[in-house]
Amino acid sequence: MTDDFLTRLPKAELHLHIEGTLEPELMFALAERNGVSLPYADIEAARQAYDFSDLQSFLDLYYQGMSVLVRARDFEDLAMDYFRRAAAEGVVHIEMHVDPQAHLSRGVALSEVMEGLTAACAKARSELDISTAMILAFLRDQPAADAMQLLEDSTPWHDHFSAVGLDSAERGNPPSKFQEVFARARELGLERVAHAGEEGPPSYIREALDELQVCRIDHGVRAIEDVELMERLADEGTVLTVCPLSNVRLKVVERLEDHGLPTLIDAGLVVTINSDDPAYFGGGMRDNFAACQRAFGWSNETLKWLAGNAIEAAFMDEERRQALRQRLVES
Ligand code: HPA
């Protein structure tokens, strides 16, 4: 392991889609194992195809790529492959969004997904000293009734989920569409997070707060367009899980230097740095921190503050949080 500050920094990742960690190498290996055909001639051609114009152009390839995930073993390999890379760059805690609907629609049972992922999470803890949490994500471009059905059907695995989340195509699919589903999740004792203000307007961030009662906003970068909203987010201490390289690759911003992160921090918001879909967006947690350090000239103190925000906002037990606080002080 490289012994530099950014690697030593204990990084907790609060915004990651486990299906977005599928590197082309593993995609090809699993395609062969499962007899699935891919639209790419080779690994290099797959990487070349990752040239996105917006969220939807990414989602099309993201759903296509996961067609190679069929059996529990595939999901375990997917997660372990990522956990090993993450451990090597100093990631100590990972909260992963899981998109069951994207697998159910292909005839892959939830039991295959969960068996594989829970096995990997157990190994992450015992073999890599990485703690994990899972977020049951609903695809917002699918009907709310399907999300409700998934919430009920996933009852045997509710103990494995810390929260429910909302992802996929944002525009035209406001948080209010899922008000009842999130109310039910709350009744079941699950925390709530939602993607809002990535491509969608600031009003979606308000809706997520008011109608879904989320404790964190995933992305949330379009809050910079609404000063009152920024004040509210700062006052309420709502955590934003910002994904800098994702925002560049999906053209939410043209260049990282144009990103609203410094504005959000200056306005007093609690922001964290995350990788989103590292296999598709050109880098993991360390790369995201490094790119921000370069673009914004941030000091090590600022980077530590960001890493600390994630440790404080994570779904983890207090013993683990205390241990990670200590590692942060020593980094
Ligand atoms: O960045 C994202 N945004 C919305 N949905 C997603 N699903 C995977 N990644 C993303």
Ligand SMILES: [Zn+2]
């Ligand atoms: Zn995301």
